[in-house]
Amino acid sequence: MALQNSLTETQLQTRRISFLFDGIKGFIEQIGVVIIIILTVYFVLRGEMTIGAIMFHILLFNNVSAPIRQLHRIYDEMNDALIYSESFFQIMNSDHQIEPSGSYKPENITGKFEIKDLNFTYPDNELRTLEDIDMVIEPNKITALVGLSGAGKSTLINLLDKFYSPDSGEILLDGVSLEDYDTAYLRDHIGLVLQKNHIFNGSILENIKYGNPDAFFEDIVEAAEKSYLHEQVIKMPDGYDTPATSLSGGQQQKIAIARMFLKNPPVIFLDEPTASLDAISTQQIKESLDAIKKDRTVVVISHSISQIIDSDMIYVMKDGRVVEHGSHAELYEANGTYRKIFDSMAKSMNLSLMTEYI
Numbered sequence: 001m002a003l004q005n006s007l008t009e010t011q012l013q014t015r016r017i018s019f020l021f022d023g024i025k026g027f028i029e030q031i032g033v034v035i036i037i038i039l040t041v042y043f044v045l046r047g048e049m050t051i052g053a054i055m056f057h058i059l060l061f062n063n064v065s066a067p068i069r070q071l072h073r074i075y076d077e078m079n080d081a082l083i084y085s086e087s088f089f090q091i092m093n094s095d096h097q098i099e100p101s102g103s104y105k106p107e108n109i110t111g112k113f114e115i116k117d118l119n120f121t122y123p124d125n126e127l128r129t130l131e132d133i134d135m136v137i138e139p140n141k142i143t144a145l146v147g148l149s150g151a152g153k154s155t156l157i158n159l160l161d162k163f164y165s166p167d168s169g170e171i172l173l174d175g176v177s178l179e180d181y182d183t184a185y186l187r188d189h190i191g192l193v194l195q196k197n198h199i200f201n202g203s204i205l206e207n208i209k210y211g212n213p214d215a216f217f218e219d220i221v222e223a224a225e226k227s228y229l230h231e232q233v234i235k236m237p238d239g240y241d242t243p244a245t246s247l248s249g250g251q252q253q254k255i256a257i258a259r260m261f262l263k264n265p266p267v268i269f270l271d272e273p274t275a276s277l278d279a280i281s282t283q284q285i286k287e288s289l290d291a292i293k294k295d296r297t298v299v300v301i302s303h304s305i306s307q308i309i310d311s312d313m314i315y316v317m318k319d320g321r322v323v324e325h326g327s328h329a330e331l332y333e334a335n336g337t338y339r340k341i342f343d344s345m346a347k348s349m350n351l352s353l354m355t356e357y358i
């Protein structure tokens, strides 16, 4: 985080200096043209030069200043490259990349999370994002996090994934503090599907394979089939060799889901997994996610009723706190925050009118 901030700060400084020099450079160039015009006009009036010489001198000035401008551009690009490469190597060499990492690597993970008295503030945010969180996430069950935007749902997932450490309180996984787990091992056992997932510059095949680098081609095709991507890929002229970055947002989302099928982890976090999919893809993905949800720890964040209603446990978050928890039926009866959110979701879908056509 600190490295990224320093990269941004250096870039801003370079941009500021670059704009200042651009301004001065433009000013000097224009002044140069004016001086040449005045001088040549003076010499023409004195009869020491022809009128054509005015044009000749301006063209000459432009011809000389163009390579200087080009040199300046090369200098700018070199500066940018130096900043990026310096930060790149700092990030690559950083000891803090997956810190704090413990060394605990159990034979297998059951997937029971216990969150106790947890408080968390983002390093660059003065306000506390999560406050007094107490939560139990049971294995082989689906736990939903519900709340309005900014309630802190994604932040909680970030902490469960060990992307950040809590200010106070603790998170236990199968009775052992998350801090003690080997970070790389932990992430190998967690499947993460976000609203927007990282798709790198490579083929569809390489991008899906990222879920399990040891997978064979048949496994990759099977994962693509389960995430309803295969049918679309085989219609493309280059098939699985098509660059993944050229796919639509929804297709890229299916790549992230295929990666998870390939990884087959005991713990799954789904943060708005169908947010960028069309209605048919959403239905298809919901079916395949329902299949993969079995016998694992699943935490799902969603603003869609269909993905929340069948959860075993729902935690309702508001302004960084858990305000209610229970099953859908219990929370609905309680007539509190969940009921309000649920009723708004139902109203926004115009369910009463829709049921006439279903």
Ligand code: ATP
Pocket (backbone or CB within 6 Å): 122, 123, 124, 125, 129, 147, 148, 149, 150, 151, 152, 153, 154, 155, 156
């Ligand atoms: P949504 O449903 O819109 O995804 P959310 O409940 O998942 O919302 P979070 O993304 O966890 O909410 O954000 C909770 C608060 O933390 C917000 O006020 C947000 O501005 C802040 N926040 C989120 N990410 C960061 C970050 N990287 N640095 C600083 N503050 C952050």
